Amino acid sequence: xxxxxxxxxxxxxxxxxxxxxxxxxxxxxxxxxxxxxxxxxxxxxxxxxxxxxxxxxxxxxxxxxxxxxxxxxxxxxxxxxxxxxxxxxxxxxxxxxxxxxxxxxxxxxxxxxxxxxxxxxxxxxxxxxxxxxxxxxxxxxxxxxxxxxxxxxxxxxxxxxxxxxxxxxxxxxxxxxxxxxxxxxxxxxxxxxxxxxxxxxxxxxxxxxxxxxxxxxxxxxxxxxxxxxxxxxxxxxxxxxxxxxxxxxxxxxxxxxxxxxxxxxxxxxxxxxxxxxxxxxxxxxxxxxxxxxxx
Amino acid sequence: xxxxxxxxxxxxxxxxxxxxxxxxxxxxxxxxxxxxxxxxxxxxxxxxxxxxxxxxxxxxxxxxxxxxxxxxxxxxxxxxxxxxxxxxxxxxxxxxxxxxxxxxxxxxxxxxxxxxxxxxxxxxxxxxxxxxxxxxxxxxxxxxxxxxxxxxxxxxxxxxxxxxxxxxxxxxxxxxxxxxxxxxxxxxxxxxxxxxxxxxxxxxxxxxxxxxxxxxxxxxxxxxxxxxxxxxxxxxxxxxxxxxxxxxxxxxxxxxxxxxxxxxxxxxxxxxxxxxxxxxxxxxxxxxxxxxxxxxxxxxxxxxxxxxxxxxxxxxxxxxxxxxxxxxxxxxxxx
Numbered sequence: 001x002x003x004x005x006x007x008x009x010x011x012x013x014x015x016x017x018x019x020x021x022x023x024x025x026x027x028x029x030x031x032x033x034x035x036x037x038x039x040x041x042x043x044x045x046x047x048x049x050x051x052x053x054x055x056x057x058x059x060x061x062x063x064x065x066x067x068x069x070x071x072x073x074x075x076x077x078x079x080x081x082x083x084x085x086x087x088x089x090x091x092x093x094x095x096x097x098x099x100x101x102x103x104x105x106x107x108x109x110x111x112x113x114x115x116x117x118x119x120x121x122x123x124x125x126x127x128x129x130x131x132x133x134x135x136x137x138x139x140x141x142x143x144x145x146x147x148x149x150x151x152x153x154x155x156x157x158x159x160x161x162x163x164x165x166x167x168x169x170x171x172x173x174x175x176x177x178x179x180x181x182x183x184x185x186x187x188x189x190x191x192x193x194x195x196x197x198x199x200x201x202x203x204x205x206x207x208x209x210x211x212x213x214x215x216x217x218x219x220x221x222x223x224x225x226x227x228x229x230x231x232x233x234x235x236x237x238x239x240x241x242x243x244x245x246x247x248x249x250x251x252x253x254x255x256x257x258x259x260x261x262x263x264x265x266x267x268x269x270x271x272x273x274x275x276x277x278x279x280x281x282x283x284x285x286x287x288x289x290x291x292x293x294x295x
Numbered sequence: 296x297x298x299x300x301x302x303x304x305x306x307x308x309x310x311x312x313x314x315x316x317x318x319x320x321x322x323x324x325x326x327x328x329x330x331x332x333x334x335x336x337x338x339x340x341x342x343x344x345x346x347x348x349x350x351x352x353x354x355x356x357x358x359x360x361x362x363x364x365x366x367x368x369x370x371x372x373x374x375x376x377x378x379x380x381x382x383x384x385x386x387x388x389x390x391x392x393x394x395x396x397x398x399x400x401x402x403x404x405x406x407x408x409x410x411x412x413x414x415x416x417x418x419x420x421x422x423x424x425x426x427x428x429x430x431x432x433x434x435x436x437x438x439x440x441x442x443x444x445x446x447x448x449x450x451x452x453x454x455x456x457x458x459x460x461x462x463x464x465x466x467x468x469x470x471x472x473x474x475x476x477x478x479x480x481x482x483x484x485x486x487x488x489x490x491x492x493x494x495x496x497x498x499x500x501x502x503x504x505x506x507x508x509x510x511x512x513x514x515x516x517x518x519x520x521x522x523x524x525x526x527x528x529x530x531x532x533x534x535x536x537x538x539x540x541x542x543x544x545x546x547x548x549x550x551x552x553x554x555x556x557x558x559x560x561x562x563x564x565x566x567x568x569x570x571x572x573x574x575x576x577x578x579x580x581x582x583x584x585x586x587x588x589x590x591x592x593x594x595x596x597x598x599x600x601x602x603x604x605x606x607x608x609x610x611x612x613x614x615x616x617x618x619x620x621x622x623x624x625x626x627x628x629x630x
Contacts, residue, residue, distance in 0.1 A: 105599030283404060
């Protein structure tokens with residue numbers, strides 16, 4: 001066995017996994033504070049990337065386009081909270097999930113209606129020259145993404161641990177009634193969380209968009225991050241990262257080493273099978289809390 | 296066997312649908328609207344048994360439609376002289392077995408954990424059918440064509456015959472479903488949905504009921520898949536049973552009404568007619584600047600908004616709206 005090649009494949013897999021984690025973090029934020037599994041996270045990634053790239057192509061400067069898109073995502077988050085989620089308070093989780101499924105159709109449709117359906121190229125100005133490490137080549141762009149993911153996780157950890165808003169988030173996640181009793185305004189907290197999730201979606205959209213081009217299929221990254229969530233637990237940011245790494249690694253290794261024997265394409269489903277087997281053994285995920293309703 | 300009013304209403308409506316045939320002049324109506332409507336309604340009915348009655352939401356229904364279509368195809372291809380109806384029945388049984396296998400996680404998982412695990416079925420089945428062309432009789436891209444269909448020597452080769460065969464099968468299965476949900480099976484499904492622990496205390500065997508729901512639901516969806524492939528599309532590829540189709544079926548039952556048999560029919564009618572209305576309306580309003588891509592996008596937005604609106608305002612769907620209009624009483628008293 002060629003260990004150099006193996007290491008290259010493994011590292012590439014881990015870096016892809018980080019990209020999955022980036023999307024998964026957006027889910028975790030919303031699930032943690034409001035108990036909603038937001039299927040529309042992928043649509044938000046698409047919406048953010050399309051808005052940014054269209055503005056940028058119109059000649060708007062990078063940072064200005066970034067700021068405008070961020071504002072759009074925050075407005076979107078506040079609208080979703082007010083129009084979709086607040087009226088559905090106290091409904092079973094699966095109803096909320098189906099509502100976000102409808103929401104994802106609306107956001108995807110709206111994004112395409114506004115900005116059209118053609119594929120946009122997105123250049124973030126990061127050179128993608130493969131770095132040679134011993135005998136293994138590593139994509140510089142993927143390393144950059146991993147760095148960004150690290151910064152986001154660090155920032156979110158600081159937010160949740162040390163700021164007033166973050167502590168309010170955790171209170172809402174812990175016990176909604178108790179949080180209401182202490183005078184926290186849950187709708188406002190949810191609006192802020194959706195806005196933060198919008199920001200994460202924007203970052204994920206830019207990085208994924210630069211990798212694959214900004215197009216409709218961008219919203220399908222949601223399907224790649226669901227098994228990551230199952231593996232890591234829906235309410236753990238650390239779980240999203242570890243889950244992403246595991247899924248990225250096994251998926252890539254399986255595709256390279258097992259794929260050729262069965263006609264390829266097993267990366268379409270292998271993540272789900274891993275997650276499924278894992279669920280049967282440990283339904284809470286790696287880092288999920290026991291209190292999450294299961295059986 | 297006594298028949299309830301619901302049964303009589305259903306039987307009357309199915310008779311009307313059969314007797315209307317000579318009065319419908321164009322094949323278009325059968326080909327493009329009525330036959331797909333029946334197939335979608337049957338699949339949605341199957342999903343409703345699982346998601347609406349037993350409370351186990353599945354995002355993999357399209358995969359089970361594919362299993363039904365491809366197994367019916369293989370039974371007809373590999374067993375010469377096998378009667379069509381028997382092939383459909385066997386396809387339903389094969390799909391039911393699949394449903395039980397992929398339903399096993401439901402014993403430990405609930406809510407969207409289960410929904411996500413059903414995505415495994417969705418992607419896995421599509422991949423198998425695309426990559427292993429044994430299932431499509433050797434076609435390299437996994438496409439199957441409808442073989443010549445006969446029932447008792449009569450060729451099923453015109454749109455009207457396709458429609459009548461669909462109608463006969465769908466009527467039978469619908470009446471069976473009505474019987475099941477109003478009996479012990481339906482009550483056990485609902486008990487498990489509403490409160491698993493309470494159901495267990497009352498002596499409902501959770502394991503058996505959940506697997507029964509999976510099997511029954513898949514049986515219906517599998518036969519619907521075969522009808523969809525053979526009587527409506529005639530040429531079908533695995534990609535035709537993708538995740539969007541699964542979502543579509545879920546939307547049908549949300550819009551039509553969860554835990555309602557007629558809800559599946561109302562929702563299916565809505566979902567089949569909506570794009571046709573939109574493209575007519577678009578062509579009339581916009582004229583030359585109008586294209587079909589726009590219809591898809593607008594349809595998507597409308598569907599998404601409707602899902603949210605229905606979940607908010609009328610969680611029991613069109614079926615509940617109909618009940619409020621007392622139309623069913625009207626039908627029951629006049630027919």
